Amino acid sequence: xxxAFQLAYxxxxxxxxxxWLNAGILSFSxxxxxxFDGLIDGWNKQGIRDSIDWEYGQGQLLHADYDPxxxxxxxxxxxxxxxxxxxxxxxxxxxxxxxYPEGRMLSVKLSGIxxxxxxxxxxxxxxxxxxxxxxxxxxxRMAKVAQLKVGDRVLMRWRDKNGVFDAQxxxxxxxxxxxxxxxxxxxxxxxxxxxxxxxxxxxxxxxLIQKEPKAVSISGWNYKxxxxxxxxxxxxxxxxxxxxxxxxxxxxGIALLTLFDTQVLSxxxxxxxxxxxxxxxxxxxxxxxxxxxxxxxxxxxxxLLGSLYGIPFLFYMTKAGFGIPEANLQMGITIAxxxxxxxxxxxxxxxxxxxxxxxxVVSFLPARKIARLDPxxxxxxxxx
Amino acid sequence: xxxxxxxxxxxWYTIINQMxxxxxxxxxxxxxxxxxxxxxxxxxxxxxxxxxxxEFAGLLGPSGSxxxxxxxxxxxxxxxxxxxxxxxxxxxARLTHKESAMLRNRHIGFIFQVYNLLPVYTVFENVxxxxxxxxxxxxxxxxxxxxxxxxxxxxxxxxxxxDKLSGGEGQRVAIxxxxxxxxxxxxxxxxxxxxxxxNAHAIVRMMKQLNKELETTFLFSTHDEKVMGYLERxxxxxxGKMVSDEWVNVKTKKT
Ligand SMILES: Nc1ncnc2c1ncn2[C@@H]1O[C@H](COP(=O)(O)OP(=O)(O)O)[C@@H](O)[C@H]1O
Ligand SMILES: [Mg+2]
Numbered sequence: 001x002x003x004a005f006q007l008a009y010x011x012x013x014x015x016x017x018x019x020w021l022n023a024g025i026l027s028f029s030x031x032x033x034x035x036f037d038g039l040i041d042g043w044n045k046q047g048i049r050d051s052i053d054w055e056y057g058q059g060q061l062l063h064a065d066y067d068p069x070x071x072x073x074x075x076x077x078x079x080x081x082x083x084x085x086x087x088x089x090x091x092x093x094x095x096x097x098x099x100y101p102e103g104r105m106l107s108v109k110l111s112g113i114x115x116x117x118x119x120x121x122x123x124x125x126x127x128x129x130x131x132x133x134x135x136x137x138x139x140x141r142m143a144k145v146a147q148l149k150v151g152d153r154v155l156m157r158w159r160d161k162n163g164v165f166d167a168q169x170x171x172x173x174x175x176x177x178x179x180x181x182x183x184x185x186x187x188x189x190x191x192x193x194x195x196x197x198x199x200x201x202x203x204x205x206x207x208l209i210q211k212e213p214k215a216v217s218i219s220g221w222n223y224k225x226x227x228x229x230x231x232x233x234x235x236x237x238x239x240x241x242x243x244x245x246x247x248x249x250x251x252x253g254i255a256l257l258t259l260f261d262t263q264v265l266s267x268x269x270x271x272x273x274x275x276x277x278x279x280x281x282x283x284x285x286x287x288x289x290x291x292x293x294x295x296x297x298x299x300x301x302x303x304l305l306g307s308l309y310g311i312p313f314l315f316y317m318t319k320a321g322f323g324i325p326e327a328n329l330q331m332g333i334t335i336a337x338x339x340x341x342x343x344x345x346x347x348x349x350x351x352x353x354x355x356x357x358x359x360x361v362v363s364f365l366p367a368r369k370i371a372r373l374d375p376x377x378x379x380x381x382x383x384x
Numbered sequence: 385x386x387x388x389x390x391x392x393x394x395x396w397y398t399i400i401n402q403m404x405x406x407x408x409x410x411x412x413x414x415x416x417x418x419x420x421x422x423x424x425x426x427x428x429x430x431x432x433x434x435x436x437x438x439e440f441a442g443l444l445g446p447s448g449s450x451x452x453x454x455x456x457x458x459x460x461x462x463x464x465x466x467x468x469x470x471x472x473x474x475x476x477a478r479l480t481h482k483e484s485a486m487l488r489n490r491h492i493g494f495i496f497q498v499y500n501l502l503p504v505y506t507v508f509e510n511v512x513x514x515x516x517x518x519x520x521x522x523x524x525x526x527x528x529x530x531x532x533x534x535x536x537x538x539x540x541x542x543x544x545x546x547d548k549l550s551g552g553e554g555q556r557v558a559i560x561x562x563x564x565x566x567x568x569x570x571x572x573x574x575x576x577x578x579x580x581x582x583n584a585h586a587i588v589r590m591m592k593q594l595n596k597e598l599e600t601t602f603l604f605s606t607h608d609e610k611v612m613g614y615l616e617r618x619x620x621x622x623x624g625k626m627v628s629d630e631w632v633n634v635k636t637k638k639t
Contacts, residue, residue, distance in 0.1 A: 272500055278461070281488040
């Protein structure tokens with residue numbers, strides 16, 4: 001075993017450029033796998049943190065008729081704040097309204113939130129500070145669509161609890177930047193007290209955001225733990241991972257095919273050498289071991305080489321982040337404009353293991369043939 | 385007490401007698417056939433031969449007469465179809481892959497027509513290779529390799545690569561590689577076929593000296609006149625049959 005690696009090492013070093021080309025290709029897939037997997041891990045981490053910070057808090061209590069994914073439930077999906085939960089949560093009431101920026105009509109979700117809240121990163125402090133009659137904060141995606149900026153006034157029309165239309169100007173008190181599109185796209189945030197006044201739905205909420213995790217069961221309300229709320233996002237990450245593994249399989253497959261090719265060619269070209277090894281007293285399986293070790297060593301060289309250019313690159317990326325193309329930001333998925341990849345120990349270790357094992361197997365397959373080689377013909381170079 | 389001494393003495397007698405046995409290769413009724421398309425081709429036909437320790441013998445015969453085939457069987461790279469070949473007391477036909485690898489590694493050195501040096505290794509490493517398979521320490525290996533390189537006059541270029549060597553130097557490295565483990569038997573298949581006259585003479589003279597100093601049995605195949613002059617025993621093959629076996633260039637016949 002040790003001998004095989006000693007010899008393999010000498011052979012690969014002796015082969016020079018060919019070795020480094022192979023190792024280069026393998027190392028590239030190694031680094032790409034690490035990078036993209038790290039990227040997904042980073043996205044996962046950031047996404048979960050952002051979702052908690054901007055939207056989910058420590059869990060939510062939703063009115064039984066309210067479904068955040070179904071706008072038709074907004075009208076009826078609200079009820080009086082359960083007294084027991086008042087202090088432990090941030091109340092939110094959702095209404096469907098229209099705004100008219102520059103004469104266009106936009107249908108938006110109007111969320112009234114307790115302006116004093118500190119739980120979410122939503123800049124509700126700006127609502128408190130504003131002296132406008134109806135101050136609102138919006139996300140930058142909303143701001144872009146409605147072409148609004150801080151200080152702009154825009155006409156809003158809504159129905160009160162009796163279905164009677166009313167209209168008034170809203171002042172943009174702040175534009176925030178969040179990676180969570182569901183608190184941004186098509187949405188205005190105003191103080192909940194104001195919304196209660198506007199609609200007459202005093203003390204009513206669509207959902208409550210918990211400040212501390214606590215499972216509650218109140219009839220007429222649905223409790224969703226933070227974990228349940230994060231489930232769709234986790235599913236999405238899972239799907240992304242599958243997509244990535246397909247990419248990795250292809251990439252690694254190509255690298256391994258190159259290695260396989262090298263091995264086949266090398267066994268063909270080195271018949272005399274194989275015969276010589278046997279004449280010098282190696283057993284056939286020792287020679288098989290030698291060629292397999294050479295293949296395995298390619299992967300070690302690949303990891304070495306990959307570390308050489310990969311570590312600076314991967315490390316730089318954790319600092320600089322990876323810019324997500326604009327197009328992807330519009331898709332309503334929680335994703336930051338910059339993702340900072342995270343490389344865990346298990347990711348690195350797993351990838352190293354994957355590369356080494358697959359390279360070893362791929363080298364063994366053609367090398368197996370050596371065991372059936374006639375040494376007499378091999379010495380003459382006449383076998384294959 | 386007396387019995388014990390006698391038994392002990394008998395044991396020693398047997399062991400010493402065994403060690404003293406001159407014959408190290410015995411070939412009996414050796415026939416080798418190769419599959420040849422539909423039928424079979426007989427490369428060696430009922431060969432009977434015996435070689436003792438320290439012989440310097442050559443197989444002569446035209447191309448295709450079976451020289452290489454015979455050497456390969458003696459070297460345990462191939463097996464007899466019929467008959468029996470015994471090398472150092474071991475029946476070649478019965479050896480496992482592992483045992484025959486061991487036999488080659490410890491006791492048999494090979495020299496080929498093309499030197500079959502390992503291209504990515506230096507001169508030193510090529511010679512060292514045979515020792516790597518055995519459990520010598522790095523220091524021991526170094527000593528043995530340098531000694532072998534002295535034998536062949538190449539101690540001044542241990543770090544050269546095979547592709548930088550001349551033909552004569554290449555073959556000398558091959559000799560050093562074959563001899564470094566001090567094998568009982570050295571098999572040389574047309575070792576001078578690719579060499580010019582000057583190098584051919586030098587190589588064979590070198591081998592003859594090693595033959596005398598180390599008591600290694602040399603077994604050649606050749607059709608090179610220059611080599612013939614050094615041989616002590618010439619065995620002629622034709623179409624796989626032995627046609628003559630004579631002692632030459634020596635005053636007294638050994639067998
Ligand atoms: N592996 C083999 N398969 C079939 N025929 C072989 C094989 N090896 C040798 N032969 C045949 O056996 C004969 C003797 O070959 P060889 O021993 O190489 O002769 P020499 O070394 O005297 O030139 C030749 O006719 C050769 O073609
Ligand atoms: Mg021949």
